[in-house]
Amino acid sequence: MGVIKLKNNVGICAVASVGGKKEHDGPFGCGLDEFCGDDKFGQKTFELSEAEMTKRCFSHAMRKGGFTERDIDAIFAGDLMNQCTASSYGLLPFDIPYIGLFGACSTMAEALMLSALTVDGGYFRRAAATACSHNATAERQFRTPVEYGGQRTPTAQWTVTGSGCAIVGRGDSPVYITEVMPGVSVDFGVKDAANMGAAMAPAAADTLLRYFEETGASPYDFDAILTGDLGREGLALVSELCEQGGLRLGRRCGDFGVMIFRPDQDVHSGGSGCGCSAVGVAAYLYDEFCKKRMKNALFVGTGALMSPMSVAQGQSIPGIAHLVRFSSGS
Amino acid sequence: MGVIKLKNNVGICAVASVGGKKEHDGPFGCGLDEFCGDDKFGQKTFELSEAEMTKRCFSHAMRKGGFTERDIDAIFAGDLMNQCTASSYGLLPFDIPYIGLFGACSTMAEALMLSALTVDGGYFRRAAATACSHNATAERQFRTPVEYGGQRTPTAQWTVTGSGCAIVGRGDSPVYITEVMPGVSVDFGVKDAANMGAAMAPAAADTLLRYFEETGASPYDFDAILTGDLGREGLALVSELCEQGGLRLGRRCGDFGVMIFRPDQDVHSGGSGCGCSAVGVAAYLYDEFCKKRMKNALFVGTGALMSPMSVAQGQSIPGIAHLVRFSSGS
Numbered sequence: 001m002g003v004i005k006l007k008n009n010v011g012i013c014a015v016a017s018v019g020g021k022k023e024h025d026g027p028f029g030c031g032l033d034e035f036c037g038d039d040k041f042g043q044k045t046f047e048l049s050e051a052e053m054t055k056r057c058f059s060h061a062m063r064k065g066g067f068t069e070r071d072i073d074a075i076f077a078g079d080l081m082n083q084c085t086a087s088s089y090g091l092l093p094f095d096i097p098y099i100g101l102f103g104a105c106s107t108m109a110e111a112l113m114l115s116a117l118t119v120d121g122g123y124f125r126r127a128a129a130t131a132c133s134h135n136a137t138a139e140r141q142f143r144t145p146v147e148y149g150g151q152r153t154p155t156a157q158w159t160v161t162g163s164g165c166a167i168v169g170r171g172d173s174p175v176y177i178t179e180v181m182p183g184v185s186v187d188f189g190v191k192d193a194a195n196m197g198a199a200m201a202p203a204a205a206d207t208l209l210r211y212f213e214e215t216g217a218s219p220y221d222f223d224a225i226l227t228g229d230l231g232r233e234g235l236a237l238v239s240e241l242c243e244q245g246g247l248r249l250g251r252r253c254g255d256f257g258v259m260i261f262r263p264d265q266d267v268h269s270g271g272s273g274c275g276c277s278a279v280g281v282a283a284y285l286y287d288e289f290c291k292k293r294m295k296n297a298l299f300v301g302t303g304a305l306m307s308p309m310s311v312a313q314g315q316s317i318p319g320i321a322h323l324v325r326f327s328s329g330s
Numbered sequence: 331m332g333v334i335k336l337k338n339n340v341g342i343c344a345v346a347s348v349g350g351k352k353e354h355d356g357p358f359g360c361g362l363d364e365f366c367g368d369d370k371f372g373q374k375t376f377e378l379s380e381a382e383m384t385k386r387c388f389s390h391a392m393r394k395g396g397f398t399e400r401d402i403d404a405i406f407a408g409d410l411m412n413q414c415t416a417s418s419y420g421l422l423p424f425d426i427p428y429i430g431l432f433g434a435c436s437t438m439a440e441a442l443m444l445s446a447l448t449v450d451g452g453y454f455r456r457a458a459a460t461a462c463s464h465n466a467t468a469e470r471q472f473r474t475p476v477e478y479g480g481q482r483t484p485t486a487q488w489t490v491t492g493s494g495c496a497i498v499g500r501g502d503s504p505v506y507i508t509e510v511m512p513g514v515s516v517d518f519g520v521k522d523a524a525n526m527g528a529a530m531a532p533a534a535a536d537t538l539l540r541y542f543e544e545t546g547a548s549p550y551d552f553d554a555i556l557t558g559d560l561g562r563e564g565l566a567l568v569s570e571l572c573e574q575g576g577l578r579l580g581r582r583c584g585d586f587g588v589m590i591f592r593p594d595q596d597v598h599s600g601g602s603g604c605g606c607s608a609v610g611v612a613a614y615l616y617d618e619f620c621k622k623r624m625k626n627a628l629f630v631g632t633g634a635l636m637s638p639m640s641v642a643q644g645q646s647i648p649g650i651a652h653l654v655r656f657s658s659g660s
Contacts, residue, residue, distance in 0.1 A: 002427075004453050045643055074512055081637065082412040084432045085645075088515060088635035092648050097332075097512035099440060100635070100650075102414045102432040110429060114444065121451030123334050141639075182404055182427035185418060305430070307413035309471075313375055315415075318422050320430075 011173025014065025017282035020161030031283030050134035054090030057163035073124035076111035107131040108278040109301020109322040115168040132163035133273025155195040157272035164278025179325035197234020203319030205241035228256030228277030231270030256280030341503025344395025347612035350491030361613030380464035384420030387493035403454035406441035437461040438608040439631020439652040445498040462493035463603025485525040487602035494608025509655035527564020530632040533649030535571035558607030559587030561600030586610035
């Protein structure tokens with residue numbers, strides 16, 4: 001139980017990513033298909049901006065793959081907004097079956113996992129996995145309006161303005177999805193909503209420990225083990241928790257939340273939001289495989305399953321982490 | 331494209347449902363495994379009550395099926411709460427992979443569809459599909475606090491306090507899932523958040539028209555075609571829209587939102603919420619198959635993909651409808 005090996009050649013046919021100015025200025029910036037200098041994408045509200053960004057991202061992925069709506073059998077999508085409206089409104093223009101997910105920042109991994117399983121089983125010819133977040137929508141929903149200028153704590157992460165999409169299908173690909181593993185919710189009692197990394201790290205460690213125990217693999221078998229998005233605080237914790245469980249991740253372990261912004265971009269503990277790892281996969285990881293700089297990588301998408309209401313009511317924050325294994329050979 | 335036929339004997343192994351007082355007093359009341367007279371389930375907040383209800387419902391399903399946590403490979407779950415916290419907190423005690431969904435009131439159909447596909451493909455031995463809603467949490471999140479005593483319009487629906495769960499697996503079953511069909515989001519421009527039936531009816535009609543066109547089946551092939559939850563207003567509209575498309579549903583078409591409460595229970599247009607059709611499937615439909623009163627039925631789970639924010643910003647309300655075909659023979 002746990003790790004699922006795919007039976008067929010299931011891989012990524014096309015990727016796309018769209019981001020805001022800060023994301024364009026960051027290390028993944030050159031991998032974006034489009035960015036917007038004012039993060040508004042020509043819309044009058046931030047919520048519509050996030051939806052528009054998602055729409056553009058999905059359109060880029062279809063165009064780059066040479067696909068029309070008839071070629072994609074389903075979209076697995078989600079975001080951080082209440083009732084996931086960025087995805088449902090953004091992807092509304094497309095005449096494609098829509099399967100809404102909520103996995104908080106683990107959404108991209110969840111969407112890739114479900115896309116891979118349903119394509120591998122022959123239920124869909126191709127499925128799109130996509131996730132997005134927007135700094136301004138997340139700030140006013142989860143924290144305070146941006147205009148309020150609230151002081152951020154050192155452990156806080158900066159919600160990425162970005163959308164990433166990967167179209168999954170059968171056949172030859174530079175990046176195959178060879179294994180997936182859904183995560184179990186884990187709650188270590190963290191109540192600080194400004195320290196998501198600490199809330200999600202136990203889930204990432206739980207998934208990684210289960211994966212390596214079940215497969216008998218070693219972290220040295222991988223060019224990279226990428227969590228996302230734990231940030232600096234969470235990344236340090238996941239290494240520590242894995243080591244306590246007898247698993248030394250070593251220097252191969254990185255985190256999309258740490259990688260998406262430069263240290264001087266003033267984001268404190270790193271990036272976060274559904275768009276963070278979605279952009280990481282689309283704008284960076286896929287390219288690493290295409291350029292043969294990576295042949296084997298684990299992506300562990302991490303999410304914090306709380307709401308502002310559950311935090312206000314004094315509940316602790318459960319985390320979850322879904323795993324996807326990418327490989328250059330099927 | 332569209333309708334997916336399952337390859338193996340995939341059916342429902344066990345069901346459970348838990349509800350509030352009003353649901354217990356309604357037509358599905360005798361099918362509930364447990365109900366709570368004050369809707370609080372011993373908790374101090376309504377949000378915790380909803381989570382506790384979901385936990386109890388899932389526990390009942392496991393107990394009734396004779397399963398332990400080791401027998402269930404994944405839970406597909408979702409609800410209406412911001413960031414789906416009723417499901418994530420309620421199902422946290424179980425050491426089972428958790429896959430969060432957001433399909434609004436279509437969640438039970440979405441969960442059944444994904445459970446069936448992943449079990450049929452052999453990726454999971456058994457998967458649980460569950461969804462819930464709570465009148466008091468939905469009222470204060472989507473409308474106004476209950477204490478405010480706001481006047482409801484005639485087209486308004488009453489959010490069901492209920493949770494339903496179905497464990498899906500291979501092998502002999504009184505109810506097989508033989509076909510599924512994911513829905514496409516549809517937006518007819520309805521902006522009245524107190525008329526969800528009108529917002530969701532076009533999606534239900536779209537899915538039904540596609541299904542009957544693709545399969546060549548007739549509504550007379552089914553003992554029941556059950557939407558959920560359109561309410562009286564939406565049910566009338568879906569019949570009208572289907573008729574415009576050349577499909578006469580006839581008297582076989584019913585709606586869980588209409589069925590879950592008696593006409594004298596003062597719920598205006600009917601019941602709604604993720605728990606409505608989840609309870610309908612678990613407390614009513616499954617039993618109809620067990621008692622051989624039904625042999626073939628379509629369940630079309632309908633959801634309205636808006637948020638209070640999108641409505642406040644003047645956006646119209648997109649709907650979605652996922653289809654699941656139940657059959658007594660595989």
